[in-house]
Amino acid sequence: MAKTALITGASGGIGGAIARRLNEMGYGLILMYGSNDTGISALTGSLAGHDNVEAIRCDFRDSRDIDSVSRNIAEKHKDIEVMIHAAGISRRELFHEMQPEDFEDLISVNIKPLYYITRSLIPQMIEKGTGDIISISSIWGSRAASMEVAYAMTKGALEQFTRGLAAELSHMGIRVNAIAPGGIDTEILSNLSISERDEFLSDIPFKRLGRPEEIADLVEFLLTKGRYMTGQVITMDGGYTL
Numbered sequence: 001m002a003k004t005a006l007i008t009g010a011s012g013g014i015g016g017a018i019a020r021r022l023n024e025m026g027y028g029l030i031l032m033y034g035s036n037d038t039g040i041s042a043l044t045g046s047l048a049g050h051d052n053v054e055a056i057r058c059d060f061r062d063s064r065d066i067d068s069v070s071r072n073i074a075e076k077h078k079d080i081e082v083m084i085h086a087a088g089i090s091r092r093e094l095f096h097e098m099q100p101e102d103f104e105d106l107i108s109v110n111i112k113p114l115y116y117i118t119r120s121l122i123p124q125m126i127e128k129g130t131g132d133i134i135s136i137s138s139i140w141g142s143r144a145a146s147m148e149v150a151y152a153m154t155k156g157a158l159e160q161f162t163r164g165l166a167a168e169l170s171h172m173g174i175r176v177n178a179i180a181p182g183g184i185d186t187e188i189l190s191n192l193s194i195s196e197r198d199e200f201l202s203d204i205p206f207k208r209l210g211r212p213e214e215i216a217d218l219v220e221f222l223l224t225k226g227r228y229m230t231g232q233v234i235t236m237d238g239g240y241t242l
């Protein structure tokens with residue numbers, strides 16, 4: 001039976017690159033996205049074996065929806081071996097000026113899917129004795145980030161989820177890892193002004209943003225050669241945090 005991977009944020013830059021790579025690797029795909037119907041149609045249209053690809057629109061800001069959608073997916077698909085959480089939003093503003101709705105959105109999109117989706121998939125992974133859960137964190141998950149305090153809170157939580165769940169599940173053959181990117185060239189960076197982007201670029205030793213495909217390279221590594229790794233948060237940032 002073909003292996004299946006579920007990817008959140010599949011309409012985004014990083015999630016889309018991971019989807020293309022896993023499609024090339026022969027995985028069936030469940031592609032979750034928030035609202036970008038055009039982006040997801042373009043992605044699914046470009047993938048080989050369309051009958052093995054299912055797109056599911058689910059706004060993670062509605063937790064009742066995500067709970068029932070997660071349980072339905074787990075009931076329908078018994079062959080999900082890989083779960084990638086690549087959905088995410090960022091907000092750049094002073095912490096005390098952030099409105100509660102924006103804070104709630106950060107928690108809902110960046111963290112809650114890890115609870116609802118992984119809890120629905122873990123039983124089938126335990127039954128099969130194998131599974132990979134990979135989340136996209138950020139360099140701000142473990143470092144101080146002024147103007148991104150709440151975003152960094154969510155990524156720090158994601159990283160502790162990674163270590164804790166790895167400890168809980170590793171003896172059952174389930175690996176839990178995270179990737180902490182620096183600047184990757186996707187839509188999420190559009191919240192930087194041109195001068196902020198230039199300043200950011202000049203601080204990166206490699207003098208360029210990363211490409212989403214480079215994150216997909218790391219996911220491929222974790223699923224193939226890196227099978228003795230669990231509970232790790234791997235930084236990929238062109239030397240920014242050195």
Ligand SMILES: NC(=O)c1ccc[n+]([C@@H]2O[C@H](COP(=O)([O-])OP(=O)(O)OC[C@H]3O[C@@H](n4cnc5c(N)ncnc54)[C@H](OP(=O)(O)O)[C@@H]3O)[C@@H](O)[C@H]2O)c1
Binds near residue numbers: 009035
């Ligand atoms: N790019 C970077 O420089 C960078 C650096 C560090 C970490 N990251 C992390 O990498 C991950 C992917 O980001 P990206 O760069 O690929 O950004 P992106 O291109 O903006 O993609 C974000 C994805 O999240 C989904 N999403 C947003 N709000 C949602 C909601 N309410 N419900 C469901 N899905 C929602 C989007 O779906 P729709 O558009 O369909 O709503 C989209 O698929 C994020 O967790 C981000 O924090 C990115």
